[in-house]
Amino acid sequence: MRNSGKKYLLIMMLLFISSTGLFAADNTHIDSGATAWMLTSTALVLLMVPGLAMFYGGLVRSKNVLGTIMHSFVAMGIISVLWVIVGYSMCFGKNILGGWFGWNSDYFFLKGIDTNILDAGIPEYVFTMFQGKFAIITPALIAGAFAERVNFKAYCFFITIWSLLVYNPLCHWVWASDGFLFHLGAKGAIDFAGGTVVHISAGVSGLVAALFLGSRRGYPYQVIRPNNMVITMLGAGLLWVGWFGFNAGSSVSSGLSTAQALTATQVAAASGALSWILIESMHQGKATALGFASGILAGLVAVTPAAGVVQPYGAMILGFLASFVCYSAIQVKNKLGYDDSLDAFGIHGVGGVVGAILLTFFIRPSWMHEAAAAVGGKWNLWNQLGVQGLAVTIAIVYAAVMTFIIISILNKFIKFKSTETDEMAGLDRSYHGERGYGMLNPS
Amino acid sequence: MKLITAIIREVQLDKVREALIEADIKRITVSRVSGHGQQRIEEMYRGQIIVPDLIPKIRIEIGVNDAFVDITVNAILKAARTNGEGNVGDGKIFISPLEECIRIRTGERGGTAI
Numbered sequence: 276m277r278n279s280g281k282k283y284l285l286i287m288m289l290l291f292i293s294s295t296g297l298f299a300a301d302n303t304h305i306d307s308g309a310t311a312w313m314l315t316s317t318a319l320v321l322l323m324v325p326g327l328a329m330f331y332g333g334l335v336r337s338k339n340v341l342g343t344i345m346h347s348f349v350a351m352g353i354i355s356v357l358w359v360i361v362g363y364s365m366c367f368g369k370n371i372l373g374g375w376f377g378w379n380s381d382y383f384f385l386k387g388i389d390t391n392i393l394d395a396g397i398p399e400y401v402f403t404m405f406q407g408k409f410a411i412i413t414p415a416l417i418a419g420a421f422a423e424r425v426n427f428k429a430y431c432f433f434i435t436i437w438s439l440l441v442y443n444p445l446c447h448w449v450w451a452s453d454g455f456l457f458h459l460g461a462k463g464a465i466d467f468a469g470g471t472v473v474h475i476s477a478g479v480s481g482l483v484a485a486l487f488l489g490s491r492r493g494y495p496y497q498v499i500r501p502n503n504m505v506i507t508m509l510g511a512g513l514l515w516v517g518w519f520g521f522n523a524g525s526s527v528s529s530g531l532s533t534a535q536a537l538t539a540t541q542v543a544a545a546s547g548a549l550s551w552i553l554i555e556s557m558h559q560g561k562a563t564a565l566g567f568a569s570g571i572l573a574g575l576v577a578v579t580p581a582a583g584v585v586q587p588y589g590a591m592i593l594g595f596l597a598s599f600v601c602y603s604a605i606q607v608k609n610k611l612g613y614d615d616s617l618d619a620f621g622i623h624g625v626g627g628v629v630g631a632i633l634l635t636f637f638i639r640p641s642w643m644h645e646a647a648a649a650v651g652g653k654w655n656l657w658n659q660l661g662v663q664g665l666a667v668t669i670a671i672v673y674a675a676v677m678t679f680i681i682i683s684i685l686n687k688f689i690k691f692k693s694t695e696t697d698e699m700a701g702l703d704r705s706y707h708g709e710r711g712y713g714m715l716n717p718s
Numbered sequence: 719m720k721l722i723t724a725i726i727r728e729v730q731l732d733k734v735r736e737a738l739i740e741a742d743i744k745r746i747t748v749s750r751v752s753g754h755g756q757q758r759i760e761e762m763y764r765g766q767i768i769v770p771d772l773i774p775k776i777r778i779e780i781g782v783n784d785a786f787v788d789i790t791v792n793a794i795l796k797a798a799r800t801n802g803e804g805n806v807g808d809g810k811i812f813i814s815p816l817e818e819c820i821r822i823r824t825g826e827r828g829g830t831a832i
Contacts, residue, residue, distance in 0.1 A: 338728075493732065700729040708762055710774075 306396025312529035313401045319520025320408035324351055324415060326513030330568070331419050332711075333507030334617050339423045340502055340711035342702025346418035349431060350411050354438055358407040359385050365443035366406065370453050376444040377451050395527050405524060406446075413442050413473045419619035420481025423499075424491045424698050427706035429689040433484075433681065441480065441677045445472050445670060456666050461646035461654045464666035465638075467536065468525035470580025470631040471670040478624020479671050480678040482615060487682050488692045490614030492699065499616075502712075504564055511568035515544055518575045522582040536582035539590035540575065543582075546594030547574020554602050572622050573597040577630030581637070589637025596633055597626045631667050635660045719816040719829060720787050724778045725753070726798040726809040731776045737797035738780075741789050745832070747779040757807030775809065781819055783829045 328347035335343045354362070361383065368379030381387025382403075391399035414434035418425075448454040449466050456464045456471075466472060491499065501507060523537035551570025552562035577597030578590050585593065604625040605618055615621055635656050647654040682691060697705035704710065726734055731748070738746060752772040760767050782790050791811055799808050821831040 497732070696729075699732055704729075 304392045304396060305398065306529070309395060309527075309529040310397045310401060312533065313397050313405055313524060313527065316520035316524025317401065317405040317408060319517045320405065320412070320524065321351075321517075323514050323517030323521065324348070324408075324412055326510045326517055327412065327415055329506045329510030330514060330572075331422060331510070331617055333503040333505065333510060334501045334565075335423050336499060336701070337502035337712050338701025338703055340703065341707055341709055342427065342705075343418070343422050344711075345427070345707065346422070346425075346430060347415040349427075350415040350418075350434055353431060353435055354411040354414065355407060357435060357438055358403075358410050362407065362410055362438065362443055363403045365439070366410075366446040367403075367451050368447075370447075370451075374448070374453070374455055377447045377453070393527075397527070402527065405527075406450075409469055409473055409521075410438060410442055410446070413469075413477050414438055416473070416477035416619055416623055417481045417484065419617035419623075420478075420485040420615045421488050422616040423702065424488060424616075424693050425702075426689060426691060426693050426697070427702065429685060429691045432685055432689065433691070436681050436685065437480065437678065440681065441476060441674055442472070445476050445673065448669075449666070456669070459666060460658060460662035461650040462642070464662050465584055465634060465659070466580045466631065466666065467583035468522045468579045470576070470627045471666055474576045474579060474623040474627030475631065475667060475670045476674040478620045478622070478627055479674040481619035482613075482624060483675050483678040484682055484691075485615045485620070486613055487679065487686075490612075491616065492695060494614045495609075495612060501565070508564055508568060511571050515571055515575065518544065518579075522579060526583065532583060535586075538587055539578050539582045539585050542587045543574040543578030543590040543594035543597075544571050545574070546591040547571060547577070547598045548594075550574075550595040550598035551602060554599060558602075569601070569618070569622060570594075570598045573601040573626045576623055576626035577633075579627070580631045581634035584639060584642050585634055585637040586639050589634070592637065593630060593633060597629045600629050601625050628667055628671075632660070632663055635663050719819055719832065720782055720784065721814050721816045722778075722780045722782060722787065722790055722794075723812040723814070724780075724794050724798065724809060725751070725775050725811075726778065726794070727800070727807065728774055728776050730798045730800065730808075733797040734778065734794055737793040738790070741793040743780060743782070743786065743790050743793065745780070749777050749779075751775050751777045755807070755810070759807075773807070781816055781832050783832055787813065 324347050328344040331347065332340050332344040363385060364379050364382035365376040368377030368382055371378045385400070385403060388399040388403065393399055393402055395402075414437055417434070417437070418430070448456040449464065449472050451457060456466075464471070493499070518540055519537055522540040523533045526532040526536055548567050548570035551566045551573065555566040556562050574594035574597055577593045578585070581590065581593055601622050605621045608615055608618070608621055638656065638659065643654060643656070643659075646659070685691060693702070693705065724734075728750075735746075738744070752774050754771065754773055757773060758769060759773060760769055762768075778794070780790055791813070794811055818827060819829070819831045820827050824831075
């Protein structure tokens with residue numbers, strides 16, 4: 276009896292040793308530099324979500340501050356879970372259903388990637404967590420379009436279905452190795468870090484949702500002012516910092532292309548912010564903090580698809596153009612009178628289109644040479660412009676149509692728009708039973 | 719001249735303002751206040767029921783000439799009462815005599831300054 280116990284122990288030890296030996300062999304492929312940077316990037320992109328919560332949270336009225344912050348936070352819960360179950364598989368699996376989205380049973384619950392190391396030298400877990408953060412922030416961006424008037428439960432169902440039917444397919448088309456936009460033209464449609472997948476899809480879906488829901492009570496006659504510009508500025512700052520993970524992390528390496536993307540990101544954010552306050556000063560006389568924050572975002576959104584292919588001068592011009600076009604788009608919105616509450620479309624949708632289309636004029640020559648070599652002949656910027664235009668059009672049409680269908684059906688089961696009573700009482704009290712600023716009153 | 723002070727629910731502020739503007743009463747002062755009357759509300763804090771001692775309310779102050787007292791009061795009553803027949807916690811209206819009213823810019827006094 277005692278002897279057999281010893282034998283058993285010995286076998287277990289042998290197994291353990293041999294299995295650690297196996298891991299050691301795999302570990303030799305890990306590029307620790309790249310892995311370290313991708314881990315950092317993953318954390319930075321996650322930091323953008325509370326950043327967005329603060330940015331949006333400061334811009335609404337005080338009765339809606341927690342509800343608006345929760346729109347971002349609940350996405351961290353819902354989409355993270357969804358991503359592990361099916362999201363990663365739908366985005367990065369093999370084409371199924373004619374390439375509508377992907378599927379790989381190893382990615383279902385991430386059960387088959389426990390020891391996988393990607394060719395880039397990073398564990399697949401790091402890559403899937405990094406990509407998962409993009410899936411989180413995209414539906415959270417949409418919430419800006421219909422802030423202050425949406426039922427919390429309906430919102431939760433909406434982002435779940437939207438993530439499955441809009442984000443995952445788009446992500447698959449643009450970034451999976453067998454996605455059809457990945458192979459469009461000579462070297463694919465350029466979307467380095469998600470101008471099409473993240474910003475255009477979120478912005479356009481936001482616009483559709485805002486039009487479907489109608490405006491807030493009293494808009495635009497009743498003045499609706501930000502409750503706390505201070506947290507909005509803090510949020511904008513966190514978004515800028517987090518964007519280094521978003522863009523420079525999208526190189527999925529730690530090297531030259533990472534540095535190029537990081538530089539382009541910084542330059543575009545700065546030039547966007549400066550351009551916005553200059554335009555604003557000339558138009559209405561004062562440089563506002565909200566204007567500076569909006570300019571940061573416009574510049575960052577525009578450089579998102581471009582960060583891998585433009586040089587600093589190009590990023591600078593993109594930042595300026597994005598602020599100019601987004602500022603004009605918001606003036607047009609005010610004329611048309613639809614209620615895109617926090618300008619999710621005005622900045623993310625419009626800025627994303629500006630970046631994805633106009634980046635074509637600033638592509639570094641080496642990329643063009645590679646594209647020409649890939650196609651085995653000539654490839655000029657007009658060819659690429661066509662590819663970019665097509666990818667953007669597909670993203671806009673797909674996001675708009677699908678969002679409309681999702682909301683129309685969902686609205687039959689749960690009223691998407693808050694009731695008048697809930698809206699007047701504020702999202703905080705109606706859906707969360709809390710107050711954001713108890714300290715304003717003695718209690 | 720009278721000073722009308724109304725304590726209303728926070729939620730009803732928009733409706734009361736709209737009603738007052740409709741009745742052509744546009745000069746008002748609004749503040750956040752806390753207090754308690756008959757109303758008792760229960761809130762949840764980490765799964766536990768708590769009853770806050772003081773409930774947040776909105777105070778509206780309006781100085782009016784005598785002819786406008788009823789118009790103002792009716793507008794507030796109509797807009798601040800909830801669900802048609804009213805609920806505990808809808809608030810109160812106080813009317814007190816107003817001795818003098820002075821417009822700081824011009825120094826004029828009395829009813830025309832309101």
